[in-house]
Structure formats: structure tokens, C-alpha cells
Amino acid sequence: MAGIRDVARLSGTSIATVSRVINNSGYVSAGVRKKVEAAIRETGFQPNAGARLIRMQESRMVALMLPALDVHFFGILAHEIEQELFARGYTAMICSTAENPESEARYVAALLSQKVDGVLVVSVTEDSHAFQRLQDAGIPIVAIDRQLPDVTPHAVKADHRQGMRMAAEHLLALGHREIAILGAPGHSWPIQERLEGAREALATAGIAPLCIGIGEIHSFEACRDLMLSLFDQGHRPTAILGMTDIAAIGAIHAASQRGLRVPEDVSVTGFDDLPAARYVVPQLTTVAQPVRAIGRQAVNELLALIAGEAPPAPLPGALDLRMVLRGTTGPLIRRSGGSTQGR
Incomplete structure (x- = not known):
């Protein structure tokens, strides 16, 4: 026997939209209503009181x-x-x-x-x-x-992999090859995607990350301490890819505590372009994520689904990431004897 899910699948709508059509409650556009009614006829679905899964009024x-x-x-x-x-x-x-x-x-x-x-x-x-x-x-x-x-x-969502590739390619173009990766929380899908994007960009350049520090607590203090531990293990990157602005700011403070100058001794990039990125000294080079546009597009899509309509596509370029160049990155400085900065 056909059920409400079958009607939703055949009509290309949601269960909630089918429910509105059956109960004549809530707004459904005329075109969508016709699709649902056609699917009901085709499947032979017979709604009853126990199967409706319907809310009689919208809560707004x-x-x-x-x-x-x-x-x-x-x-x-x-x-x-x-x-x-x-x-x-x-x-x-x-x-x-x-x-x-x-x-x-x-x-x-x-x-x-x-x-x-x-x-x-x-x-x-x-x-x-x-x-x-x-x-x-x-x-x-x-x-x-x-x-x-x-x-x-x-x-x-934004393209997290592409954003991190942009940051890595920026550091590579400046001559950096000993690059650390720092971020949190490790269970986060965006962090995992960004990590893969960084690895891909470095692999294309024929190198691997000098070291990777991925923690589970996403805070300034936790990221600072994680970078300090990498320094204490003997790692001396010439550049640090922060998976977030918070991680990058933590890395800047860790570098300062170890007597390293940014960007002269170590370059640092972030991700997100939060207001804090402009408050650090020097200001943070970062990947700007269009957080406000993401929020507006999410609302547009959800309200369309609630109304039983096809979600609108985002405007061209609205969710694109961009590299914001500020003061925390600079070219690799080679010193006498062929050594590099931060060594």
C-alpha cells in the first residue's frame, strides 16, 4: 500500500508539503499542489487520521x-x-x-x-x-x-577544500615549503575538508606538511598551546596554515612566546575573516567566508521548502570564498648559509 513518503518521492516534494495538500492547511503554490494531487492519484494513496503526520496550523x-x-x-x-x-x-x-x-x-x-x-x-x-x-x-x-x-x-556551505587550497597556494607562492597546519575541532567536517584541501595543495607542489596539529577544543588558548607544543617538539615552520582565524591567532601568540616575529620569521594564515582578524597586530591574512550570505541563502531555501516550492539557487558568486591579504604573511627570507627564516 502506498504511503505519504511514496507521494512525496513521486511528486518531488517533502512529506510536509504533501501533508499541507491533504489537509488544505498552509500555503502550497498551485503548481506544486497539482504535482502532489497527481502523485496521490497515481499511487492510489488513501490518507487517514493515523497516517497524516500533519500539523493543522503553522507555528511560524x-x-x-x-x-x-x-x-x-x-x-x-x-x-x-x-x-x-x-x-x-x-x-x-x-x-x-x-x-x-x-x-x-x-x-x-x-x-x-x-x-x-x-x-x-x-x-x-x-x-x-x-x-x-x-x-x-x-x-x-x-x-x-x-x-x-x-x-x-x-x-x-562554502567550498572548504578550495578555500584551504587558496591559503596554501598563497604561502607556496611566497616561497614557503616548511608549512605547519593547525586547527580544531578535529571531528568537524569543515576542518576535515580544509585539512584535505591543504594537503592537496602541498602535494601538488611536491611537499608534505612539516607538522600537523589538530585538536578537539576550538579556543584561542587550546590552539595557542597546541602550536607551542609543536614548537617544543622541535618543529620550526616558516609558515602556518590556520584552519580557522582562532587557530591562526593562537599560532601568532605561540610564535611570539617563542621569540618569533610575524611575518618576518613565520607567516600565518587563517580562515573565516572574523572581525578578530583585523584586531590582531599585524592584521591577519585569511580566507574570507561569506557567512552572512550563507545565512540568508539558508533561510531562502528553508522557507521555500516550507511553502512547498523548489529552493532558489544562490546568486552567482554569492557563496564564493576569497583570499584577504593583510600583514601576517610575507615572502620566505633566506639567510646566510642557505638557511631559511624560522630555522
């Missing part, structure tokens, strides 16, 4: 689930999304999971009871177990900054 509430709020990137993202939702008649319910998958599962249970209209999520990992419950309830989901491939095809 959207949940935003983030792994942290004390990381500036997520704070900016949350602000942009909350403002965009409010301007379009929705209330944002912001949930911080503290990088904990168990907290994600608890929040999912809370969101189901709150009957939210949709969910925007920056997941801790790509594990979709907790979010499957939202999908089963017919709640539209858009992933941000990383994918949830088993739950939703809708993800709004």
Missing part, C-alpha cells in the same frame, strides 16, 4: 541548531538568520548543542514537541541519527556549513 517558528554560540562565526550566522527570519514573519528558536551529539538528540525531541515549521542545522558531525526523527515527522531541514547527506539534500 524555525529552529536554528548550532554547535556553539561563543564562536564568533556562529554568533554572526545566528544574528543574520534571526534577523532574516524575523523580517519574513518567522520567529527563530536558537539551540546551542555545545559540540555534543547527545545535546542534538535532546534538542530534536524538544523541537518535535514545539511543532516548528522547519529546522536550520549546523550539525556536530555528519551522523544523521537524531535528525532522522525530524525528517520522519515531515519537518523541512536545511543543513548549513556541512552536509547531512542521509537526511536532506539541501545544504548551504
Whole structure:
């Protein structure tokens, strides 16, 4: 016997959209309604009270689930999304999971009871177990900054690999070959993608990273201490690829504590272009991520799904990354005897 999932699959819509058509509740465009009605006829689906999975009224509430709020990137993202939702008649319910998958599962249970209209999520990992419950309830989901491939095809993110390749290629063009990689948290999909991008760029140049420090705590102090430990192990890079601006700033402080000048003795790059990147001295060379555009595009896609419409594509170039050159990178300085800076 055909079910509501079969209708959604055949019509190319979500369970929530099929539910709205069946119950005549909530907005569905005329074109989408025709697709759903045609799929109902073709499958022979017979809705009943126990199978509808329908909310009779929209809550006009959207949940935003983030792994942290004390990381500036997520704070900016949350602000942009909350403002965009409010301007379009929705209330944002912001949930911080503290990088904990168990907290994600608890929040999912809370969101189901709150009957939210949709969910925007920056997941801790790509594990979709907790979010499957939202999908089963017919709640539209858009992933941000990383994918949830088993739950939703809708993800709004920058190209993390390409961004890190850009940073590595910048250092290589300056003559650096002894390059360290520093970042956190290691379980983060974007960090894993950035690490692969850095490795790819270095491999293309015929070299491997001098050393890699990937921690699990993404804080200035933790990244500084991680870089200090690499120095103490005898590593003397001429350049450091920070997987985030926070990691890069931690590396700058670690270099200063070991008597190294930036960029004369060691060049440093970051990733994100947070406001803090302009507050350090010298200002941080970094890869700028379009966090505000990502937030707006995620809202556009989710509200389209809620309305039963096809999500709009981002404007050309809106989610592109760009290299921002500031004062923390410079050309490799070769000293007498053929030695290089930082040695």
C-alpha cells in the first residue's frame, strides 16, 4: 500500500508539503499542489487520521541548531538568520548543542514537541541519527556549513577544500615549503575538508606538511598551546596554515612566546575573516567566508521548502570564498648559509 513518503518521492516534494495538500492547511503554490494531487492519484494513496503526520496550523517558528554560540562565526550566522527570519514573519528558536551529539538528540525531541515549521542545522558531525526523527515527522531541514547527506539534500556551505587550497597556494607562492597546519575541532567536517584541501595543495607542489596539529577544543588558548607544543617538539615552520582565524591567532601568540616575529620569521594564515582578524597586530591574512550570505541563502531555501516550492539557487558568486591579504604573511627570507627564516 502506498504511503505519504511514496507521494512525496513521486511528486518531488517533502512529506510536509504533501501533508499541507491533504489537509488544505498552509500555503502550497498551485503548481506544486497539482504535482502532489497527481502523485496521490497515481499511487492510489488513501490518507487517514493515523497516517497524516500533519500539523493543522503553522507555528511560524524555525529552529536554528548550532554547535556553539561563543564562536564568533556562529554568533554572526545566528544574528543574520534571526534577523532574516524575523523580517519574513518567522520567529527563530536558537539551540546551542555545545559540540555534543547527545545535546542534538535532546534538542530534536524538544523541537518535535514545539511543532516548528522547519529546522536550520549546523550539525556536530555528519551522523544523521537524531535528525532522522525530524525528517520522519515531515519537518523541512536545511543543513548549513556541512552536509547531512542521509537526511536532506539541501545544504548551504562554502567550498572548504578550495578555500584551504587558496591559503596554501598563497604561502607556496611566497616561497614557503616548511608549512605547519593547525586547527580544531578535529571531528568537524569543515576542518576535515580544509585539512584535505591543504594537503592537496602541498602535494601538488611536491611537499608534505612539516607538522600537523589538530585538536578537539576550538579556543584561542587550546590552539595557542597546541602550536607551542609543536614548537617544543622541535618543529620550526616558516609558515602556518590556520584552519580557522582562532587557530591562526593562537599560532601568532605561540610564535611570539617563542621569540618569533610575524611575518618576518613565520607567516600565518587563517580562515573565516572574523572581525578578530583585523584586531590582531599585524592584521591577519585569511580566507574570507561569506557567512552572512550563507545565512540568508539558508533561510531562502528553508522557507521555500516550507511553502512547498523548489529552493532558489544562490546568486552567482554569492557563496564564493576569497583570499584577504593583510600583514601576517610575507615572502620566505633566506639567510646566510642557505638557511631559511624560522630555522
